[in-house]
Structure formats: structure tokens, C-alpha cells
Amino acid sequence: MALKASIPKGTRDFLPTEVAKRNYVTGVIRTQFERYGYLPIQTPAMEKSSTLKGKYGQEGDRLMFNILNSGVKVKKADINAFENNAFSQFISSISEKSLRYDLTVPFARFVVQHYNEINLPFRRYQIQTVWRGDRPQRGRFQEFTQCDADVVGAVSPLLEAECMQLFDDIFDDLSLKGSTIRINHRGILAGIANYLDEPDRIVDFTVALDKLDKIGAEGVYNELRGKGFDEAALKRLNPLLEISGNVLTQLDELEQILALQPEAMEGIAQLRKTLGFLNPFKVSKLAFDLTLARGLHYYTGIIFEVAPPKSVSLGSIGAGGRYDDLTAVFGLKDVHGLGISFGLDRLCIVLEDLNLFPASLSQSVDIVVLNFGDEFMQDLIPYFTKWRDMGIRINCYPTAHKLKKQMQFANCTNAPFVMFYGNDEQQKGIISIKNMLDGKNNFIKLKDFSKKSIIKILKK
């Protein structure tokens, strides 16, 4: 019986128009990253498991794809461990490599490994696939592409402002209006935890706070009560949840409430400095968001998150923040970093939903040359090379099938021009070019066809 042609769940094939769309988005991102001085690097899809394990929490270790040792090495399987339900030990005995889970840990490993080859402060970007065994849903795949820009070796509010500007510049190039760049600062969250007399429970506190949008203030209070926060703390929290106005006004209000919390005051001052370096956004909105607590286990300063326009129901399409200790696990301390990340797959969904992909992306061939038989193609072949050298994309129909079939093919390619060269044309020494938009036929002398003026029309 024949094999069923199918692919693993959560993975995708990309047809030509989808690849064109993805290339369009990565092209915009790449260009902007480079305009901000970021340089491309690539790391292997497979990393040593020891490099990745334990860096993304228990959930990460569980969702990571591990690669089976090849050949005879599989004989070293630790069957005892298996029988004692020590599955992670069993897995370690037959697997030493795992698939890239994000681009940040491999980058930290890269910085340490190539420390003498990079120019600090080092700005790198990386657009590569990552894999996670997550349950697939809209905007979530087991294989997806991240586009990261990070700079290591400097602490600078200027850089942070540039990161926000980068988000906006990329959205501008993609004609994506109305995204919101939300910011917060770890120092502020730490200051609040201290202000609530629960300095060690910043995570419990932020996990609850993160749900404010969904469950409202009362819901947040209930959750905090359940976690043992006392009423006095909740009372102190109340005014914090009610700050309003633009970013600077909110920071003013926070400053009044948290005046005695040095960590919070330092965070607020840093954010003010960063905002001072910002040019007005072209297409995005800026918002302060106290509930934003992304990646709190490694971010140490500013935290970013980007929400798509409200009309698109999808989680964040970008994120980032400052971190100060990412390379320490590889033995290199005090390397400060700042990074942002775009999710290519989600960005594509947003652009698709909002119909923002340029129509030209569906045009991947300039001319389809119909085939009336070898004796005619022989005449044209010397020209094909010339035309292609001039940048024209030619799909030459490979066999002398019936005209109807060839025209059907040409229509499906979406090519703007179709070239005819049969008996008639051969005798007159011309070629006939049909403009597929207006349906008109143009007749051009074969020898004139490689003139620049004509080429220009065909390339549009």
C-alpha cells in the first residue's frame, strides 16, 4: 500500500506564495536590523542537550525535541532508569542533542564561544527556525521562525530607545498601523513587591497582576488573597492599579506612590531616560503596562511586549528586554544584554488578516513562453539567455502541448505577459506578446526584443 503523504502535526509546508510572503516579511526585518547596525549570525539547529536543558524551566525541558543518538550509541540505553520511571535519565542515556528551542540561549553560548572573534558592543541578529512540542493552535506551531536582534556588552538607554524605534520602523515598512509597544521595568515590579511587604514574592504577585485584563482588579485581589497576601497589602496595591494617562503621567503617579522604594525609583528614572531618546513613532502606540511581567526570570531592566492592532485577535507579535547575566552559565559574567524578538509566523497571520501583503508578491514570473514545437524554440533559445541576464524571469513551457493547456498553465502562473512564437511569427520575424492585464497583443521584431526599453516594460 502506498504511504500517506503527510507531515507531523504542528509543522507546515509552505507553497510558493506563502514563501514569498514570509520572505517579504523577513526581508523588511533584515533590512531594518541592518540599518541599526545589527549583523547576522547563524547557529546549528542541533545544540548539545546540556546547553539547552534547564534554561527554559520544567515546561521547556518537557517541550524540547531531543535527538536520538545515532548508530550503535543507542545500545547504551539505560534500561534500569526506564524501569525505575527515571525517564529524564533514560532520555539522557540515548540522546545528547536537542533542537533549538529559542535563539537567546544559543546566542549566549555563541558569545562565550566566540568572545575573541566578536566586536563589543556586539549587535547581532538571527532569523532561524525553532522547535517546541507545544499543542498546536492558531499562531502556535511546533516549528516556527524567530527574528531576534540583541546587543551585548553595553548598558545604554539609547539602545533601548532604538529597540522601540526598530519595532516601529519595521511595522511602518510593513504598513502595519496601530500596534502597541508596551513597556515596563523589573525595578518597578520589585519595588511594588517590596512596597506590599512581600519582597520575595515578585513572581506570585506579577502572575496574578498579569491577569488584570481578564479577571479585573477584584479577581487579582482574590488570587493574591489565595496566595496569602494580606488585606493591608491589597489596600496598598489598589492605587497602583488605578494610575492612568500617558506613559509619562503614569510614571509621575508611580513615582509618588513608590517614592520610598529605591528599586522602583531607579527603574522609573531609567525608563524616563530611555523615553528621552525616543523619536515620535510613525505607526505604533506606546503604552506603559504595569501588568507586563514577561520573562521575569531573566529580564533585569526594561521589558517590552508588542500587541498587534486590536482588530486582530492574537497574542503578542514581539517582545524583548534587558538581561544582565545570560552568559554566566557558560562561565562569562557581567555581560549585559538587550534583545528584541519578532515572531515571523504571527506577524504573517496579522498581515494576512489585515490584507497587508503587497499584491505583487503573487507575481513570480514575468513571461510565460508558449511552446509551438522544437523548431520554434530553437529560434528563441539564444535570446533566453540574454533576457534572463537582463533580469527577466522566464518560464518556458517545456513541451508543445495543446495551446489551451498551455494558456491554462500561463493563467495559473499569474505572469503579466505571455509570449507567442509559432509559424506566423517565425515567417514575419516577430514575436507576439500578450499583456495579460489588458488582453492586448504587442508585436515586436525578434531582434529588437532585447532592447532595454522593451525589457523595462516587461519588468515593469
Next chain:
Amino acid sequence: MALKASIPKGTRDFLPTEVAKRNYVTGVIRTQFERYGYLPIQTPAMEKSSTLKGKYGQEGDRLMFNILNSGVKVKKADINAFENNAFSQFISSISEKSLRYDLTVPFARFVVQHYNEINLPFRRYQIQTVWRGDRPQRGRFQEFTQCDADVVGAVSPLLEAECMQLFDDIFDDLSLKGSTIRINHRGILAGIANYLDEPDRIVDFTVALDKLDKIGAEGVYNELRGKGFDEAALKRLNPLLEISGNVLTQLDELEQILALQPEAMEGIAQLRKTLGFLNPFKVSKLAFDLTLARGLHYYTGIIFEVAPPKSVSLGSIGAGGRYDDLTAVFGLKDVHGLGISFGLDRLCIVLEDLNLFPASLSQSVDIVVLNFGDEFMQDLIPYFTKWRDMGIRINCYPTAHKLKKQMQFANCTNAPFVMFYGNDEQQKGIISIKNMLDGKNNFIKLKDFSKKSIIKILKK
């Protein structure tokens, strides 16, 4: 103890200059593929193991990277199989996915799965990573990139000629002169096997023949003797090994010797027809090579192989051929195909060895802006956005470090210009731009800096 920062054997990190070189090569290949009407597709890195297993011979199954089932699924390990040394059964019990081993089998799977979405004859190209657990050596890695162009749904000598032309056009764009495009035809090899009275031993025969270069005619005879070919057969083989001259002359000679072998005569006729569609090559040589027997288990017509210029000691940098049954295993019969493939990693080695990468690839930043303090950067920031919008790549030094350190950084970036804006410049309302090639300083009024004429100089 800190983790050692290292990567699995046979894999590589790519630093920015290496990525620039790889992007340069894939850019050329992509552009040419598109000029010949090929459209990009992408397939997942992970395929179902059932899709890949058994398609590349025993060796392929052994070298394939398998992915461990995630989470609780690993509990289904078939320990009995393990203890009975039935390792491939054991592996199947804990692994259902494998990493892409080449781009051809996934493409065959793709064609069947998306048969109603593609426009036949379908020309696709695919530039993606593949993984093989091979022993690493020069030009051989466990993770490497293939660049494939295939057309399915047509049998046409015109297409075969185009494939050869494509090789030559790509090499021309890469300034790579002197590669040899070697061709052969399965029909000729089958005809010879029959001529030697060993019609079923085409593989044994071609394996020996393939070594002609290394072990000479006498060596080939000895190997064939060892495999049971009789002296009469070897005597008949002798004149075949002595054909000489250009491709057409060699085909003439073959035609005389193999006149009674219909398969060979058909193969020769097909090659002649293909060659009739060929324009003269720009930079490559064409050779007929009777010993070329690549991929004989699936090629059914013409076979290509591309050798780099003789001064580079490296195996083939490209290959391809006609196949007629690749999708049958997925239940779709009679889909004829023709494909060629470039090995990106080997091509890069060849260009590196011959010093053919353009010098401009090392220039990834146009201007480094030195940082004399926040009060100066504040003046410049409104301009940064304008300049970047005009396509200038700006690396703005993030902190006001000592000038010497900043200049060292600027030198390492290889940027052609360095911008100074400190006390002096601020008072005069100018910026100072140092041309790093001639060492000269240019002074430009800040407000004039975004004029197109100046931008043009900076972008060169």
C-alpha cells in the same frame, strides 16, 4: 562549574562575515532559479520517519537523525526489542519523526500532498538545511544546506538543456570559471551492461567503472573479474573506455560500438536532442563521462554532475538528473521529474579557496556614529531615523566611552565612514565625517546631512 560553550560535532556557528558570504551565494542561486521560472517552497525540518525511512538505502537509515517522542510517549519504549537487539524496532517505538535527509524525498511527498494546489509542469526550488550523521571532513558536515531546483510533470530535452544552462549562469554570476558539467545517461549504462552480456549487473559494473580515474582501466578490469565478469565481457568493454574527443564525437563513437543496444541508442539520441537546445556556456566546460553513475537507483535518463575547477580539491559541487517514479511510493504514478542540486557549503569552500567572494561583503555598516555624551546624541537622534529611512546602515556607539575604545570598535566594523559630533561640532552646527579609506575629514552642516547627494556618497 560552568558549562563549556560548544556545539555538536559536524555542526557550525556562522559569524557575520560567513553569513554574508552564504547569503551572497544563495542570493545568486535564488535569483537565477527565479529567472528560469522556479518557485520557492519550504518543507518542515521534521518529517514522519515513515516518509523518509527506506528511501536512502541502509546507509541513509543509519545516518538519519531521529527525534525522540516527547513527554509521556517515551514510556512506550519497546524494551523487549532492545533486549533482543532489535534496535531499529526499539528506535521506532520511541521515535516517529526524523530530520530532513535531503530535499528530494520531502519534495516528492509535497507534490503528492499538494497535487491540487500546484500548477503542472511545476518548477520548484528549495534552499534548506539537511542533516546526516556522517563522519565530518572537509566539505562534509552533519548539518548542511542544499539548493535544489526540480520540475515535475514534463519530459523535455529543453528542460534538461536549461538545467545545464542554469549551472553555467550561476557559476558566471559567482565569477567561478572552469567548472566541468559532466553528463551521462542511464540508457547508455544499461546498454553497455547488456552489451557485456550482464544486463542485470548494471550497478556492479558502474561501481567498478566509477573508479576508472583512481585505479585505471586495469584496476577496473580486476575489480570486474573479482565480481565474476568474464574475459569476453572485459574485452568488449575495452573500446568503450577509449572513446575520446568532445561530447558529440564521443557519442558518435559510442553509437558505433553500441549500435545493437536499443536502450543505449535511445539514450544517445536523447542526449543529442538535449545538447541541440544548448547555448554555448559562458564559464563552464561540458564533458561526457561514461563513468558517471550517480544516483543510479532513481535516475532514469540523463545524469549530471558538476566538478569544481581542477585547482580545488573537492568532490562534486552540484548534481542532478531525470527521474520517473519518485512519487510512486506515495501513491502517485507516472510523475516525471528532473532536478539539479547545489551544495551551498561546498560552493562556499570553492569560492573561498579561489578568493572569489566580493570584498564588499565584509562591509555591513555604512557609518559608525561616535558617542560624546547624551547631550550630543540628543541632537542627532531626529536625524538617525531620516538617514536610516534613506537606507544608510548606522551603528550608533551606545555609550560615551573613551574615544580610543570607540575608534577601535569603528575600525573593527570595517565601516567606510565614522561620524564625529562633539563640543566643537555642536557649536559650529556641523558634523565631521571621517572617510576611513583615505583618512580625510569632511565637514557637513547638520541640516544638509540628509540631502540626497550626501547620502549617495555615504551609501557609495
